Amino acid sequence: xTGQHIHQLARRLWGINRSLTGEGVRETLxxxxxxxxxxxxxxxxxxxxxxxxxxxxxxRVREAYIIDPSGKKICDFRSNNLHLVGYSVPVKQKISLxxxxxxxxxxxxxxxxxxxxxxxxxxxxxxxxxxxxxxNLIDGEYExxxxxxxxxxxxxxxxxxxxxxxxEEVFLSTYVCHPSMANNELSGPTVTTYIAKWLKERGDNRxxxxxxxxxxxxxxxxxxxxxxxxxxxxxxxxxxVTCIGDDRTYSYLPSRHGATISDHVAKHVLKHxxxxxxxxxxxxxxxxxxxxxxxxxDLPMASIMRTxxxxxxxxxxxxxxxxxxxxxxxxxxxxxxxxxxxEVIERNGYPKVKVLCEPQLGKRGLYPTLSTKSSGLEIRLxxxxxxxxxxxxxxxxIAELCRVPVWDLYPLVDKLSGHDLLDVMDGPLxxxx
Numbered sequence: 001x002t003g004q005h006i007h008q009l010a011r012r013l014w015g016i017n018r019s020l021t022g023e024g025v026r027e028t029l030x031x032x033x034x035x036x037x038x039x040x041x042x043x044x045x046x047x048x049x050x051x052x053x054x055x056x057x058x059x060r061v062r063e064a065y066i067i068d069p070s071g072k073k074i075c076d077f078r079s080n081n082l083h084l085v086g087y088s089v090p091v092k093q094k095i096s097l098x099x100x101x102x103x104x105x106x107x108x109x110x111x112x113x114x115x116x117x118x119x120x121x122x123x124x125x126x127x128x129x130x131x132x133x134x135x136n137l138i139d140g141e142y143e144x145x146x147x148x149x150x151x152x153x154x155x156x157x158x159x160x161x162x163x164x165x166x167x168e169e170v171f172l173s174t175y176v177c178h179p180s181m182a183n184n185e186l187s188g189p190t191v192t193t194y195i196a197k198w199l200k201e202r203g204d205n206r207x208x209x210x211x212x213x214x215x216x217x218x219x220x221x222x223x224x225x226x227x228x229x230x231x232x233x234x235x236x237x238x239x240x241v242t243c244i245g246d247d248r249t250y251s252y253l254p255s256r257h258g259a260t261i262s263d264h265v266a267k268h269v270l271k272h273x274x275x276x277x278x279x280x281x282x283x284x285x286x287x288x289x290x291x292x293x294x295x296x297x298d299l300p301m302a303s304i305m306r307t308x309x310x311x312x313x314x315x316x317x318x319x320x321x322x323x324x325x326x327x328x329x330x331x332x333x334x335x336x337x338x339x340x341x342x343e344v345i346e347r348n349g350y351p352k353v354k355v356l357c358e359p360q361l362g363k364r365g366l367y368p369t370l371s372t373k374s375s376g377l378e379i380r381l382x383x384x385x386x387x388x389x390x391x392x393x394x395x396x397x398i399a400e401l402c403r404v405p406v407w408d409l410y411p412l413v414d415k416l417s418g419h420d421l422l423d424v425m426d427g428p429l430x431x432x433x
Contacts, residue, residue: 003332006194009035010186010245010322010331017081017179020120020215021046021058021155028176029158029213032193036160038200039213043154050225053218056120058153059087061146066100066127069140075127081179082318084146085126086118091146100142106131107317114318116181120218123150155222158213160196164205166426170345171231171238171299172196173223173288177215182326184309184316187245189213191335195241198339206346210235220288224297235299237262237345240289243305244334245326246312250277253284253303256293260300261345268396269340270304272405278308286310304341306334344396344406349424351398351413352391359386364419382412389422 012031018024026041033039048055064077064084075083085105103126105117111131119126125146158176174192178185196211214223224231239262243251250270254263270277282293286309292301314320353359361382381402388398395413399406416422 002194002335003328003330006190006245006331006335007322007326007328009190009193010182010326013186013190014180014182014322015081017061017077018177018185019059019086019118019179020056020177020218021153022060024179025156025176025215028189029156032158032189032213035193036196036200038160038162039158040160041156041158043156044222044226045154046152048155048222050218050222053221055155055218055222057150058155059148059150060153061088061148064088064127064146064148067143067145069138069142074133075129080114080318082114082116082181083128085124085128086116086179087120087123087150088125088146088148089123089150090148091125091144094141094143097137097139097142100137100144103127103144104129104134106134110313110317110319111135112319113314116178116316116318155215155219157215157219157223160209160211162196162199162205162209162211164208166207167234168236169208169210169234170342171235171292171301172209172211172241173220173238173292173301174213174241175216175219175288176213177219180318181316181320182322183243183246183307183312183314183320185320186322187306187326187331187334188242191244191331191338192241194335195338195342199342208234214288216288217291220291224291228297231299232297237265238292238299238301239266239338239341240287240292240301240303241338242287242303243307243309244338245331246306247327247330247333248307248312250274250333250337251280251303251305251308251311252277253280253289253305253308254282255289255300255302256282256295256298257300258282260302261348262300262302262341264396265341265344265348266302266304268400268406269337269344273337273340278311280308284308304334304337306330340407347406347410347413348394348396349426350391350394351385351389351422351424353386353389353416354421354423358383359421364421378412381408382416385409385412386416386422391423391425395424
């Protein structure tokens with residue numbers, strides 16, 4: 001059911017023209033705020049210096065199309081916002097086919113796809129179209145019309161802060177800057193929205209959660225530049241959430257250091273829900289982990305994904321859709337993987353047994369009166385949990401020693417704690433485990 005809700009939100013956001021800046025980002029965030037009233041929306045003025053970058057001008061587009069020599073309208077922005085190169089400057093002119101070709105983009109090896117092309121930091125204009133349409137353009141004069149503007153405005157991002165019992169924070173980041181694409185764009189913010197909703201409804205969280213919806217690259221740079229000290233002092237775990245909605249596989253991309261608690265948790269979760277998951281290296285990076293894990297920033301950010309960006313044929317094209325690529329089942333799988341990872345972090349204390357030698361389980365009703373294969377396995381696992389619970393190993397480490405998913409230990413921890421046989425201490429929360 002959660003997957004259906006996430007998919008419905010993605011459909012609602014589908015037609016919005018998102019970019020680095022502009023009303024499309026704001027509209028997207030307003031819709032998310034309808035689900036997460038705690039979402040605070042921030043504006044950063046164009047021209048603001050953020051480390052080595054400058055917040056760009058805001059881009060607004062009202063209409064864009066080409067009229068061919070027969071009078072037919074093609075590459076209409078209103079029919080598909082991928083038709084217009086992102087950040088195209090205004091144009092109103094008549095042009096020959098030969099000159100028009102210099103401003104057209106298509107994919108010969110994917111003739112039915114509209115490619116996603118942007119030109120954020122150099123002023124130009126252009127249109128994207130399927131190769132099959134481009135191959136059939138007729139000679140003659142074309143009318144090109146782009147009603148757009150670049151102006152001093154602002155970059156917009158959203159932030160949710162959910163205070164927990166501890167000031168230590170888990171940081172989740174996703175981006176809201178691509179137009180109508182499903183896995184590469186909408187899976188991230190929609191899954192993150194419902195994770196934030198779950199965290200809020202869960203209540204009494206052990207840790208605090210900082211969740212941001214930002215434009216990719218410039219947005220994360222901007223956010224880090226404004227919050228570096230607090231991020232470095234409070235964030236001990238986090239995930240960059242992207243490409244988490246198809247149902248083909250699961251993927252993991254490490255932090256730059258590769259040994260943070262986020263890395264250990266991600267690998268543990270994926271190993272037990274999808275043993276054949278694809279593990280990448282830091283050399284395969286390509287999203288906002290580049291900023292969060294940059295030298296001097298060094299946040300413990302890993303990525304749990306379904307099929308990774310740039311690793312599927314539909315990536316950055318109109319074929320990355322909500323009908324064939326991103327499904328309710330795929331979104332629910334990504335949501336559950338991220339939820340599991342957060343649960344592991346929440347419950348990853350340091351258990352310590354409270355009696356010397358093995359406790360007598362029978363008198364507490366913890367030893368089965370009927371011996372079966374399943375009851376024997378449970379008792380074996382309970383005794384393994386006890387033998388490793390000396391207060392020096394985390395529950396995640398014990399699960400690895402027992403070769404079981406850590407969530408199999410949760411009910412055993414609860415039983416033993418309920419009978420005053422086990423204490424679970426908070427223990428250290430190192431940035432690198």
